[in-house]
Amino acid sequence: MPSVKIYDTTLRDGTQAEGISLSCEDKIKIAQRLDKMGFHYIEGGWPGSNPKDADFFWRIRSYSFKNARLAAFGSTRRAKLAAESDDNVKALLASGVRCATIFGKTWDLHVTKSLGTTLAENLAMIRDTVSYLKSHGLEVFFDAEHFFDGYKANPAYALAALEAAAEGGADTLVLCDTNGGSLPLEIKEIVEVAVQRLSIPIGIHAHNDGELAVANTIMAVQSGASQAQGTVNGYGERCGNANLCSVIPNLYLKLGIDTIPRENLAHLVEMSHYVSEVANLSPDARQPYVGISAFAHKGGVHVSALLKEPKTYEHIEPELVGNHRRVLISELSGMSNLLYKYKEMNLGFDRQGPEGKRILAEIKELENQGFQFEGSEGSFELLMRKAQDNYTEPFSLEALRLLVEMKENNPAYAEAIIKIRVGDQVVHTAAEGNGPVNALDHALRKALKDFYPNIGSMHLNDYKVRVLDEKDGTGASVRVHIETGDGQNSWGTVGVSQNIIEASWQALADSIAYGLLKGEKTNLESSSEKSAAGE
Numbered sequence: 001m002p003s004v005k006i007y008d009t010t011l012r013d014g015t016q017a018e019g020i021s022l023s024c025e026d027k028i029k030i031a032q033r034l035d036k037m038g039f040h041y042i043e044g045g046w047p048g049s050n051p052k053d054a055d056f057f058w059r060i061r062s063y064s065f066k067n068a069r070l071a072a073f074g075s076t077r078r079a080k081l082a083a084e085s086d087d088n089v090k091a092l093l094a095s096g097v098r099c100a101t102i103f104g105k106t107w108d109l110h111v112t113k114s115l116g117t118t119l120a121e122n123l124a125m126i127r128d129t130v131s132y133l134k135s136h137g138l139e140v141f142f143d144a145e146h147f148f149d150g151y152k153a154n155p156a157y158a159l160a161a162l163e164a165a166a167e168g169g170a171d172t173l174v175l176c177d178t179n180g181g182s183l184p185l186e187i188k189e190i191v192e193v194a195v196q197r198l199s200i201p202i203g204i205h206a207h208n209d210g211e212l213a214v215a216n217t218i219m220a221v222q223s224g225a226s227q228a229q230g231t232v233n234g235y236g237e238r239c240g241n242a243n244l245c246s247v248i249p250n251l252y253l254k255l256g257i258d259t260i261p262r263e264n265l266a267h268l269v270e271m272s273h274y275v276s277e278v279a280n281l282s283p284d285a286r287q288p289y290v291g292i293s294a295f296a297h298k299g300g301v302h303v304s305a306l307l308k309e310p311k312t313y314e315h316i317e318p319e320l321v322g323n324h325r326r327v328l329i330s331e332l333s334g335m336s337n338l339l340y341k342y343k344e345m346n347l348g349f350d351r352q353g354p355e356g357k358r359i360l361a362e363i364k365e366l367e368n369q370g371f372q373f374e375g376s377e378g379s380f381e382l383l384m385r386k387a388q389d390n391y392t393e394p395f396s397l398e399a400l401r402l403l404v405e406m407k408e409n410n411p412a413y414a415e416a417i418i419k420i421r422v423g424d425q426v427v428h429t430a431a432e433g434n435g436p437v438n439a440l441d442h443a444l445r446k447a448l449k450d451f452y453p454n455i456g457s458m459h460l461n462d463y464k465v466r467v468l469d470e471k472d473g474t475g476a477s478v479r480v481h482i483e484t485g486d487g488q489n490s491w492g493t494v495g496v497s498q499n500i501i502e503a504s505w506q507a508l509a510d511s512i513a514y515g516l517l518k519g520e521k522t523n524l525e526s527s528s529e530k531s532a533a534g535e
């Protein structure tokens, strides 16, 4: 099987992304995770740039890596300065790594404008810096900055820059689409020229400004590149870098090209989410392969075919990359979406019977009123369960009254008084809160806590209100979405009304009812597991 080395630059180019700043501790955690994943190279940062990156290389010495080689990043020496006198080059050696990646100019425009030096001096800067680092026994990669733009402007000079790095002894020449604007066929043509011209390995480093970084990386590999640089989740300067969470499965699953150990492919989702968590960013739901929506099916036509043969609407089996199939419920659902959900919940369903048609019609009507069941799985499951003969409501509302008081220089105050029925008992209770929904939540929990002691483990994670028809001003219908959690799971519920309190009550009551139902299911499952184990 042909193979490609994966070179990760999340800790360097990834941190050049707007909104990302990793602490030294974060960088160490990510480096360990990437090593576990089997990446070949991890670029830890630019030690000549800042104390944090220098500290990272110092602290990482006490960790050992199973798979990856750590690389330090830097530039070629400054013009008219010997490599050994250049602070940035000295910092590369001081970092203690065995692999250095230096970037150098290959576009004549950059030499004259950015560096303000001569074309000949730039070639000497490249050659000297590589050979100096090689003389210290390092593996040296040359990142040929702006190589594709440079080649388009002045092919002879761009190739001369590669040759200077080769003469210095570079181990791999990495062609960079620094401005990220090249097209796949340009990449193919130019990589092929470099591969033919130079007898040392070629790599690719593509930016995503034309949204083609992954395509360009794959094209470069198909044209002879043997090292693919990129970042986890595509983080990087401006629009980002080639996303390794797409590059790796594309190489493996579409082209049969070996990268990380095959068995680690199934950890791709977990790794992607881990890195976004450490970077304090929400995972991108729509990210190919690893996003939660990557295998989420909504249209009834799709789900119908999928149930017959998953290949009809999935380009790969989701489990190959550690993802899973999801079916969404909405006004675009058909009977097949319901069938899938009933199976998922272990509920019986007669496709030909009247119940499915009635529920489907109800969902479509409720969505027309503004409900959204996608993301509100709690409300949807309750709707399905209520249609079953054996469903018993855990509680029902008999009446509720709210008082809100606002006085100058005092925080707003709210009190909820509710009458709740549980079986044949009626509980009448009151509670305060800092707002009406908070007071309602407290009153409901107070009323239910003696019947359902587990209610204390449920907490509100998020509460969102969306106005559905702005033109009606303060009289518009609103949709309330509540996200509730119990420390292990979280679930969404929804309510819609022209009255924000009523919409909030619907979402809140569903969130508690669904939490109680979930708790009941977990208890049932664990007692059946215990009895199966003979306990």
Ligand SMILES: CC(=O)SCCNC(=O)CCNC(=O)[C@H](O)C(C)(C)COP(=O)(O)OP(=O)(O)OC[C@H]1O[C@@H](n2cnc3c(N)ncnc32)[C@H](O)[C@@H]1OP(=O)(O)O
Binding pocket: 016, 046, 048, 049, 050, 075, 076, 077, 078, 079, 103, 104, 105, 114, 115, 116, 145, 178, 237
């Ligand atoms: C394509 C890439 O993504 S490369 C990586 C880019 N990443 C970063 O820039 C993040 C880290 N950078 C830094 O911390 C700082 O920019 C430093 C420490 C490297 C340099 O800081 P300063 O000395 O204050 O210079 P400043 O940032 O203003 O300008 C960059 C200098 O590097 C020079 N330079 C740029 N590329 C190269 C190169 N390949 N070889 C040598 N010098 C270079 C520029 O000509 C400029 O020099 P000048 O100050 O004489 O004009």
Ligand SMILES: CC(=O)C(=O)O
Binding pocket: 013, 103, 143, 144, 145, 146, 176, 177, 178, 179, 205, 207
């Ligand atoms: C080296 C690098 O990050 C680039 O050229 O984009």
